[in-house]
Amino acid sequence: MSSEKIVFPDGFLWGTATSSYQIEGAWQVDGKGESIWDRFAHTQGKIKNGDTGDVANDHYHRWPQDIALMQDLGLQAYRFSIAWPRILPAGRGQINQAGLDFYSRLVDGLLEANIRPFVTLYHWDLPQALQDEGGWAARSTAEAFVEYADVVSRYLGDRVQNWITHNEPWVVAYVAHAFGEHAPGMRDFATAVTTSHHVLLSHGWAVPVIRQNSPEAQVGITLNLSPSVAASPSAADYQVMRYHDGFFNRWFLDPLYGRHYPADMVAAYQAQGYLPNGLDFVRNGDLEAIAVHTDFLGINYYSRSINRDEVAADNLPPTVVKRDDVTEMGWEVYAPALFDLLSRLHFDYQPPKLYITENGCSYSDGPDGNGRIADTRRLKYLRDHFTQAHKAIQNGVPLDGYFVWSLMDNFEWAHGFSQRFGIVWVDYETQERLPKDSALWYKDVIAHNGF
Numbered sequence: 001m002s003s004e005k006i007v008f009p010d011g012f013l014w015g016t017a018t019s020s021y022q023i024e025g026a027w028q029v030d031g032k033g034e035s036i037w038d039r040f041a042h043t044q045g046k047i048k049n050g051d052t053g054d055v056a057n058d059h060y061h062r063w064p065q066d067i068a069l070m071q072d073l074g075l076q077a078y079r080f081s082i083a084w085p086r087i088l089p090a091g092r093g094q095i096n097q098a099g100l101d102f103y104s105r106l107v108d109g110l111l112e113a114n115i116r117p118f119v120t121l122y123h124w125d126l127p128q129a130l131q132d133e134g135g136w137a138a139r140s141t142a143e144a145f146v147e148y149a150d151v152v153s154r155y156l157g158d159r160v161q162n163w164i165t166h167n168e169p170w171v172v173a174y175v176a177h178a179f180g181e182h183a184p185g186m187r188d189f190a191t192a193v194t195t196s197h198h199v200l201l202s203h204g205w206a207v208p209v210i211r212q213n214s215p216e217a218q219v220g221i222t223l224n225l226s227p228s229v230a231a232s233p234s235a236a237d238y239q240v241m242r243y244h245d246g247f248f249n250r251w252f253l254d255p256l257y258g259r260h261y262p263a264d265m266v267a268a269y270q271a272q273g274y275l276p277n278g279l280d281f282v283r284n285g286d287l288e289a290i291a292v293h294t295d296f297l298g299i300n301y302y303s304r305s306i307n308r309d310e311v312a313a314d315n316l317p318p319t320v321v322k323r324d325d326v327t328e329m330g331w332e333v334y335a336p337a338l339f340d341l342l343s344r345l346h347f348d349y350q351p352p353k354l355y356i357t358e359n360g361c362s363y364s365d366g367p368d369g370n371g372r373i374a375d376t377r378r379l380k381y382l383r384d385h386f387t388q389a390h391k392a393i394q395n396g397v398p399l400d401g402y403f404v405w406s407l408m409d410n411f412e413w414a415h416g417f418s419q420r421f422g423i424v425w426v427d428y429e430t431q432e433r434l435p436k437d438s439a440l441w442y443k444d445v446i447a448h449n450g451f
């Protein structure tokens with residue numbers, strides 16, 4: 001380990017992130033409508049151990065305590081998401097004032113604690129009523145999203161300045177519609193591709209609406225990105241790498257930065273039967289809408305992807321292999337790829353500003369007899385990733401802030417509560433929150449703007 005002192009630029013923003021379904025609970029409280037995650041988690045066999053987000057961290061009732069916790073850690077920003085069905089229980093139309101009031105109190109509480117709210121509008125809990133009309137596979141859901149964005153930004157836009165339209169459109173499209181692992185649990189690749197377009201379109205349409213309602217707004221979108229590397233220098237591995245990069249990264253980045261959907265991927269999807277009617281879901285003006293100017297790009301980075309052609313019998317032996325160092329999700333720990341990713345985004349796409357809107361790791365280390373949680377692997381993970389982020393800044397990347405995923409252990413989707421990403425431990429029996437060593441270290445990093 002280098003003993004070099006790392007100091008971030010003045011004003012660099014340190015935060016943590018969560019999302020509504022993963023922490024709020026109160027799934028049927030104060031007029032909230034059903035979401036696709038309520039429905040999915042209540043369907044037998046979908047979630048490990050039959051867990052649900054019905055109660056989760058009970059943040060809906062415990063938010064004052066959670067803000068006090070954030071304040072104690074010295075957090076400067078908090079990224080959270082709004083549950084669409086709390087605001088518009090049927091997805092559009094009738095507004096549920098109690099839902100708006102909940103987020104209004106939360107925002108006021110954060111501002112009083114001097115913590116800057118970063119609001120994500122969509123972190124996967126679509127109103128079930130919209131799913132019943134076709135969900136994201138239907139263009140009308142993109143229209144409904146604009147109505148929702150309008151209602152929320154009108155109500156909170158005087159106090160919230162940082163807006164993120166969507167969290168991880170790749171996951172929404174593929175994990176939920178092609179792999180069947182997330183709500184609504186579909187397994188149809190063609191639907192997933194259509195979905196990706198409607199999600200991006202809804203982003204493009206919502207940005208000007210948010211700006212209008214929230215004059216000081218800084219608006220962006222968050223993508224989960226994974227740098228692709230070839231396992232060997234062979235042509236076969238390079239081709240797999242290019243496909244992965246197109247599937248995971250470029251399919252989303254290219255249209256957002258005005259470059260249309262990548263032609264190589266359109267051809268590949270067509271060859272695989274994923275575009276049975278070509279790009280018929282792309283209408284005149286859509287691509288211009290998607291390429292709307294944004295103030296920042298949010299990046300969720302967890303791991304790199306090593307690409308190997310497993311079929312070619314005469315392939316070269318791999319020179320790049322996954323390390324043994326993996327988190328409990330099985331994700332390789334490889335911090336240098338964060339530097340590569342940030343550099344690539346800056347030099348290839350030139351977003352005016354970048355935030356790491358999520359980065360973190362799942363380890364289940366819990367309290368010892370004295371209540372101490374020595375999550376040394378998480379602490380090292382964060383330190384190594386912060387170091388790479390700092391290196392990227394020194395190279396000219398306009399990275400303005402870092403949100404650790406997650407503030408506290410929470411409902412990890414299909415894994416239920418079995419995976420713990422928090423820097424704060426949660427005892428789900430008592431709802432006690434206990435800062436882990438990584439949280440105490442992070443507090444120190446924030447206090448010194450470095451380490």
Ligand code: IFM
Nearest residue numbers: 019168300358405412421
């Ligand atoms: O928990 C998720 C989060 O909701 C979205 N990004 C990845 C995290 C860890 O899997």
